[in-house]
Amino acid sequence: MSGAAFLDWAIAITLVVLSIAFVLTAIRVVIGPELGDRVLALDMLVSVGIGFIAVIAIKTGFSLYLDIAIALGLVGFLSTVAFARYILHRGRPADAGSKRVASDG
Amino acid sequence: MVDVLQYVAGIAMLLGGGFALTAAIGLIRLPDLYTRMHAASKAGAMATGLMFLSIAVVAFDGSVILRAAIGFVFVLLTTPVSAHLLARASFLTGYRPADITKPIELDAKDIE
Amino acid sequence: MIFVLAALVLALMWAAVTGAFTFGNLVLGGAVGVIALLLMRERIVRPTLFVKFGKAFSLAGLFLFELSRSAVTVALLVLSPDLSKRLKPAIIAFPLRVRTDAEITLLANLITLTPGTLSVDVSNDRRVLYVHALSVPDRDKLIADIAGGFEAKIMEVFE
Structure with missing residues (x-):
């Protein structure tokens, strides 16, 4: 098998694998159960998104996609930090010791 | 030569996809936020790094390699920080670790 | 300069x-x-950072190796069928020997990206780092591992 053929094959497989990872992570976003779990899953979605962009960059041969991947990584980091601040500032529950019931926020 | 580079890039890509998948499976299977964070931060960072490596190898061009390296370093610097902030915020707002977690040598009042 | x-x-x-x-x-x-x-409000650049390039590179090498090991460990753990039996999470208080903010930050980041450990927070007096570990058969051995590995290396680099 030539290198180009192997690369095409790898691209196809990786796109399928990343799609499965994307769906599984999205399931965690939906079922939660807490806001923190959802934020973590969103952070993971950004990682999977970077993976998609990298594969597309190789598939199309545009290295410009690399800049988009870097920018997405930085934006994803900032959004996670902002969410963490939000969780902290939303206030702690009245009974800090017990496990909190998930709110719809 | 080009063939070898394409093989290396393909293998790195497949490994990266595999790590992304295990991270996602970890998110589903592990019992609480703190253990899930292990999967997301480690396997996630590894997946991103392998993807950047794959681009760098396939393009094999100075500026692309440099940018891929910088992207990987950014990911390595930001992943632990976001994981730490999220773990801290969750712990302080009363998200208890799963029951099997012991010992817990941390009290919320120590880190306020 | x-x-x-x-x-x-x-x-x-x-x-x-x-x-x-x-x-x-x-x-x-x-x-x-x-x-x-x-x-920037504070001076984060210090001359020591530029001097000890060699030791910094050896730290980076150790780090990359540990990161790959860590990712494989977590992947194998996640994929194992008897997950709940192998999982013994704990939050452990790790007594810090390093003192400055830069060193603690670096150590916390390295701990997060290495096998089975994740730093949750540092105590108010900056003497204890709270580490969440994925499976802890032996608490004291874990502490000794971190103190002898990364913490020692970081102290060499920042000396």
């Missing part, structure tokens, strides 16, 4: 990220770097 060096490094990084090593682009990157450095 350090300021100029930092601005130069930032200019090079700018040129690398934008992908064009032309004179105009380097000047633009330098200008942005100087503005960013002026906007």
Whole structure:
């Protein structure tokens, strides 16, 4: 098998694998159960998104996609930090010791 | 030569996809936020790094390699920080670790 | 002097990220770097950082190796069928020997990206780092591992 053929094959497989990872992570976003779990899953979605962009960059041969991947990584980091601040500032529950019931926020 | 580079890039890509998948499976299977964070931060960072490596190898061009390296370093610097902030915020707002977690040598009042 | 060096490094990084090593682009990157450095409240650049390049590289090598090991460990754990039996999470208080903010930050980041451990927070008096571990058969051995591995290396680099 030539290198180009192997690369095409790898691209196809990786796109399928990343799609499965994307769906599984999205399931965690939906079922939660807490806001923190959802934020973590969103952070993971950004990682999977970077993976998609990298594969597309190789598939199309545009290295410009690399800049988009870097920018997405930085934006994803900032959004996670902002969410963490939000969780902290939303206030702690009245009974800090017990496990909190998930709110719809 | 080009063939070898394409093989290396393909293998790195497949490994990266595999790590992304295990991270996602970890998110589903592990019992609480703190253990899930292990999967997301480690396997996630590894997946991103392998993807950047794959681009760098396939393009094999100075500026692309440099940018891929910088992207990987950014990911390595930001992943632990976001994981730490999220773990801290969750712990302080009363998200208890799963029951099997012991010992817990941390009290919320120590880190306020 | 350090300021100029930092601005130069930032200019090079700018040129690398934008992908064009032309004179105009380097000047633009330098200008942005100087503005960013002026906007910072504290001096984060210290001469020691530039001197001990060799030891810093050895630390980076150890780190990359540990990261790959860590990712494989977590992947195998996640994929194992008897997950709940192998999982013994714990939050452990790790007594810190390093003192400065930069060292603690570096140690916390390295701990997060290495096998089975994740730093949750540092105590108010900065003497204890709280570490969440994925499976802890032996608490004291874990502490000894971190203290003898990364913490020792970091102390060498920052000496």
